[in-house]
Every structure is written in C-alpha cells, then in structure tokens.
Amino acid sequence: MVHRLLPNIEYPVAHEFESKLFNRLAYTTAFLSLVVLAIANVALVGYEPNVVLSSNFNDTQSFWFHSFIRPPKPGTLCDPHVFNVGESLVTNASIFEWKILAITRPNAGKSGITYNGATLDNCDVAQMGFFGDIRTWNLEINAYVACRGLDGLEVIAITTLAFSPLPGRRGPILRNVRISDDDPLNTNLMDMLVAATDDTGYRVWNAFLASNRTGPVAISLEAYPQFCPASVGVQANGITLPCYNEPPQFNLTAANVIAANFELSQDTSFPPTTDTPFVLDDRFRPPITNILHLALAAIRIDLGNPSPNNFLTHPEVLNQTLIAVFPAVSGIPSLGSRLYARALLISSGSESDFDPFRVPGPSTVQAVYVCRFLKRKSTGNLVVTVFVTTAGMFTSAWAFFILVARYVLSKREGNFNQDGKRGWHGEESGGANLVRLAK
Incomplete structure (x- = not known):
C-alpha cells in the first residue's frame, strides 16, 4: 500500500536549449569556471603541510594566493x-x-x-x-x-x-x-x-x-x-x-x-x-x-x-x-x-x-x-589532485546550473510542463520526452 502512494520515478533523457545566446554564455561561463576552479584548487589542495624547524617564532610564509586572501599572522605558524x-x-x-x-x-x-x-x-x-x-x-x-x-x-x-x-x-x-x-x-x-x-x-x-x-x-x-x-x-x-x-x-x-x-x-x-x-x-x-x-x-x-x-x-x-x-x-x-x-x-x-x-x-x-608551513606538492601529485578536485566541483556545479537554467528559461517561456512532456517551445519532441519507467 505504501508503494502506491509514492510518485513514479522519471529520468530526463535529453533537453535542448535552442537559444544560441544562452549556449554561448553557458560555454563561456563553464570555461571561465573551470579556469577559476583550477586556480583556486591549486591554492586549496596543491600544497601540503610541512614541519620546519625555525629559530624565529614569528616566521611566516608568503605565497602568490596571499594576494587574494589574508596571509598568516606572525606567531601563528610556530609552536612555543x-x-x-x-x-x-x-x-x-x-x-x-x-x-x-x-x-x-x-x-x-x-x-x-x-x-x-x-x-x-x-x-x-x-x-x-x-x-x-x-x-x-x-x-x-x-x-x-x-x-x-x-x-x-x-x-x-x-x-x-x-x-x-x-x-x-x-x-x-x-x-x-x-x-x-x-x-x-x-x-x-x-x-x-x-x-x-x-x-x-x-x-x-x-x-x-x-x-x-x-x-x-x-x-x-x-x-x-x-x-x-x-x-x-x-x-x-x-x-x-x-x-x-x-x-x-x-x-x-x-x-x-x-x-x-x-x-x-x-x-x-x-x-x-x-x-x-x-x-x-x-x-x-x-x-x-x-x-x-x-x-x-x-x-x-x-x-x-x-x-x-x-x-x-x-x-x-x-x-x-x-x-x-x-x-x-x-x-x-x-x-x-x-x-x-x-x-x-x-x-x-x-x-x-x-x-x-x-x-x-x-x-x-x-x-x-616547530613550525607548520606549507610546501607545493610534486608536479604529478599536484596535477592529479587539482584535476580530480576541479572535475568533481565542476560536475556538481554544472548539474545544478542546468537544472536552474532549465527551470528559469522554461518559466520565462511560460510553457514549463511539470510532467516533462513539453519541448522547449511547447512542441512534442521525442528527444525532449521523459521516459517513464514501467509501473
């Protein structure tokens, strides 16, 4: 009895956005996002902790990404x-x-x-x-x-x-x-x-x-x-x-x-x-x-x-x-x-x-x-780590972006069909149909 109350499972096979302007903006945004994510991930996951012995308690480090974020204060990286x-x-x-x-x-x-x-x-x-x-x-x-x-x-x-x-x-x-x-x-x-x-x-x-x-x-x-x-x-x-x-x-x-x-x-x-x-x-x-x-x-x-x-x-x-x-x-x-x-x-x-x-x-x-500094990972480890992290973040962001874009653009057209059977311009399209799973 409980299963009858649950909605049917649907999977969208395809949905084409026919607006050329939207496609250009989407690809441009995707490319820029990949670049930004890759650069950000170099700073986030491209460095690993490195224990260093220093004679200066206030010793600090300076990296290229400290131009965008606040660098560590003196005395925060070393233990007394x-x-x-x-x-x-x-x-x-x-x-x-x-x-x-x-x-x-x-x-x-x-x-x-x-x-x-x-x-x-x-x-x-x-x-x-x-x-x-x-x-x-x-x-x-x-x-x-x-x-x-x-x-x-x-x-x-x-x-x-x-x-x-x-x-x-x-x-x-x-x-x-x-x-x-x-x-x-x-x-x-x-x-x-x-x-x-x-x-x-x-x-x-x-x-x-x-x-x-x-x-x-x-x-x-x-x-x-x-x-x-x-x-x-x-x-x-x-x-x-x-x-x-x-x-x-x-x-x-x-x-x-x-x-x-x-x-x-x-x-x-x-x-x-x-x-x-x-x-x-x-x-x-x-x-x-x-x-x-x-x-x-x-x-x-x-x-x-x-x-x-x-x-x-x-x-x-x-x-x-x-x-x-x-x-x-x-x-x-x-x-x-x-x-x-x-x-x-x-x-x-x-x-x-x-x-x-x-x-x-x-x-x-x-x-x-004893100071806890950062050092850049080896080249091979750096490339793999940044690629995996960037791909995971981009895939999730891209899927969310497509869902939001489909909803916004369809709402704008005024023809959004909650059953998923209507096309982008309100036409029946086999490529835009939703495949219903058998009950």
Missing part, C-alpha cells in the same frame, strides 16, 4: 618552545651560557615554561656569589638571574665564571670565545675578567704576606645588586629610576674567610661562632667590588639591558663605578687596578680592539621552534 628545569639557554648576544635552576608557577607541565621569542626586558641579576682561594689561585663567581612575568611567574637561571691557572679548576670561558676566537669584544671581555681576577688574587696574597702568612687564604660572600631590569628602570611614562642611571650598588653580606690555620671566621650576618666577627674591609672589598661590577655589566649586556650606568657600554661612568687604586691598609701596599687600566682603553678614543661594548638590542633566548 618549552624550557624545563635543568636545561641550558643562550641569548642572542651569546656571551654566557645559562642553566635554569627553578621555575615558579610553571605553565608547561610540572617544571616547564613556554617561550615564544619574547624579549628579556624583565630579567636582571638578583644575586651573585663570590669565592676565591689563593691556595689554588681559584676564583669563582656564580650569578643568578631572575626573569619575572605575570601571575607570579619567575624563572631563575645561573651562570658560573671560574678562573684558575690549574686546568682542573678552570671553569667554562665565555661562550663566544669558546666557539670562535676572532670576536674582539668578547675576547677583550675575557681579558678584563682575567685582569680583575689578578687584582683580587694579588690583593689577597699581599694581605696574606702582610699577616706573616697567618691571614685569610680563602674568602666567600654573597652580593645583592638592586634588581633593575629594563622594564623596571624605564617607566611607561619615560621616567628612569635611579637604579637605571646611577652606578650600581652591591649589598655584600654572608662574608666568610678561612685562615691559614683553617679557622673559619664569619661576619655578623651569621650567628656568632667566634669572639671577633669578620669584617669585610678595604683589604678585600675594593678588588671584589670591581670584579662584581664587571660581571654585572657583562651580564646586563647579555640580557640586552641598555642602562646608561653600564661602564662597558658607557665609558663616561667608568670613574664612578670602578676603584682605580686599591688603598694601602694594614701593611698592604697601594696598587693600581689592572681591570681599571684595561677599561680605560675603552674610552681612550683611539682606534683599537677596545671599542665600547654595544648592546645588540633587546635580547631573546636562542630556541628552535
């Missing part, structure tokens, strides 16, 4: 790089190599942070540790850098500078010097660090001799400079803070010395262990302060901080930063600073390798990003 605790990182200045010690509130897993090429404007030295021992002629500085972001995010990284004539005690030298010895500025920075090490070593040695070889042979302390990254030193309204303009100041604390008899003496920041606490006086303070200033200035160059109180980049503040002559005290003779003499060459105005150091610009961390 994830740094985890314990990994090493290097800035684009490539002066020091840093190791991540801690991440507060990680945003990538339990101990990772995502990085998208942001500048290090919120990074600065938070703490420095100093250790020197004339028994091995070893000097070591540990510098801790803090990078602070939004929502309590903080990343702590460390780099170590160690100097000694003993190969087994010698630490890693500056990265650019280790990789290439033809970089005069970094080579000069290394020479300055060695000169500052000599200043400290000879000063402690002279103090040891003046004490009849009973005085301190090793000294260790902590130094806290004022945290003043570029984002803090320069306010949004353009006003600069004193920490950005005035010579850096250190809070030297937790000083310890070991005497020749292995007796440990500490300053007043520790609970009393001896009757006489150790006092960091002019015997040791001047050369230690100088080398800490040098390390701080070099690190701020590595971080891209253009502060005008950096004597390496602004020689005019040299005399306000470094101590030129170590004073005579407690039987220790006065001695000129080797570091100061080397630093004077920066501001001499003569053509030499000791040109003023320059901040290369806002620093970023060197990283490799």
